[in-house]
Amino acid sequence: MGKSNQSTQEINSQAQNPLGIAPVGGLIAKFAIPAIISMLVSAMYNIVDQIFIGQGVGMLGNAATNVAFPVTTVATALALLLGIGGASNYNLEMGAGQEKKASGIAGTALSSLAISGLILAVIVLMFLKPLLTLFGATADVMPYAVDYTGITAFGLPFYILSVGGNHVVRADRSPTYSMVCIMIGAIINTILDPLFIFGFGWGIKGAAWATVIGQVASGVLVIVYFCKFRKMYLSGGMLKPKLSYLKAIISLGLASCINQIAMAIVQIVLNNILRYYGANSVYGSDIPIACVGVISKVNMVFMAICIGISQGSQPIWGFNYGAKKYDRVRQAYRYSVTACTVIATIFFFCFQIFPHQIVGIFGTGSELYFQFAERYLKIFMFMTFANGIQPVSSGFFTSIGMAKLGIVMSLTRQVIFLLPLIIIFPLFMGIDGVMYAGPIADAAAFALAIVFARRELGKMRSAEIV
Secondary structure, eight states, X not given: OHHHHHHHHHHHHHHHOHHHHSOHHHHHHHHHHHHHHHHHXXXXXXXXXXXXXXXXXXXXXHHHHHHHHHHHHHHHHHHHHHHHHHHHHHHHHHHTTOHHHHHHHHHHHHHHHHXXXXXXXXXXXXXXXXXXXXXXXXTTTHHXXXXXXXXXXXXXXXXXXXXXXXXXXXXXXXXXXXXXXXXXXXXXXXXXXXXXIIISOOTHHHHHHHHHHHHHHHHHHHHHIIIIIOSSOOOGGGGSOXXXXXXXXXXXXXXXXXXXXXXXXXXXXXXXXXXXXXXXXXXXXXXXXXHHHHHHHHHHHHHHHHHHHHHHHHHXXXXXXXXXXXXXXXXXXXXXXXXXXXXHHHHHHHHHHOHHHHHHTTOOOOXXXXXXXXXXXXXXXXXXXXXTHHHHHHHHHHHTTOHHHHHHHHHIIIIIIIHXXXXXXXXXXXXXXXXXXXXXXXXXXXXXXXXXXXXXXXXXXXXXXX
């Protein structure tokens, strides 16, 4: 009788959940807007540092943040592996009415986030200089990179907890709190950056400490949420990592993780190629590394919006797929893709029309500096108008439990297409080959995303008819 009552309660809870009954467009706006703001604010950690470092330290400071960026990318990979994996499993189990199991998965995800952050920080501090050399630091850039990365490593545990934990907070139907967690940290970082860099004269070290303090604030707010404000049931025993739950989390989080790891690998290879071929060009090694670092931050703004739309849609996709409401899943995917395409088109025109103004935000430089930066931005980002489909599709497949397909989608642009092209093209075109590798990889990834998405949406349409 007890089990029957529990089952009835779970079914009623499933039927009353707004994810399964509220208008899809309104749900996407409710979840995606806070997710977009969270992603944008998270991106601001790096962008604000880049702007103030460019203004206060100069080109070598910009190059140093680019060299240090793979560390942040790996940290983000761990955060998404456990955060998106935990949130996706949580949504699927809640959609199926398994609330206790869903909460256990959330507990394992949170504790694993904290542990992985500590491990990564120790590794970075132990092997700091060898890692930075691997990441492409030149002799002139190395002192700045050591100062910046050596300090920001202390914030990695809080960064991973805040980024990954925010996905679980959002899955717990608190998208606004999730947004606030990230916003508070970024606001602190933005206030402290000019104070530490210019006011105290700490230079690049000041930017690093401002970042760490902001990350600590965001991480603490995530801890406070699960102690005081959570909606889910979460006991202390659920925070002990459970292997079966961890396997499920990794399965659904692996696509996003691999995408970030692929980005880190591409960034490392790219920095080394720029260092080598730049030395054989009129630009030298430091200008290309600094320019590409700046433009990667510009692209982060665009990608933050698209990924935010994807992340905001994931609870809707996951819950309705678990509840077998395939018409709502398909509708949510269409809305998400349309929104990303509109945003992508706006960014495409900005990149093509205002490259000098965009690059100039991140500090001054020589005529050669701006010449390379403007050409790189216009050529490498030429397919921006189509670049929103791939991250949305990768998140879509992950959220409906299709982990393998999500992984394939994550690998298409970075590993399967871009990585070989940035190695091969410069052999024939010199440093310009890097620029032309970008749009070709983007076009190929776009085509594959369309093929896979149409296939899966077609399967859902057939299931509805049956």
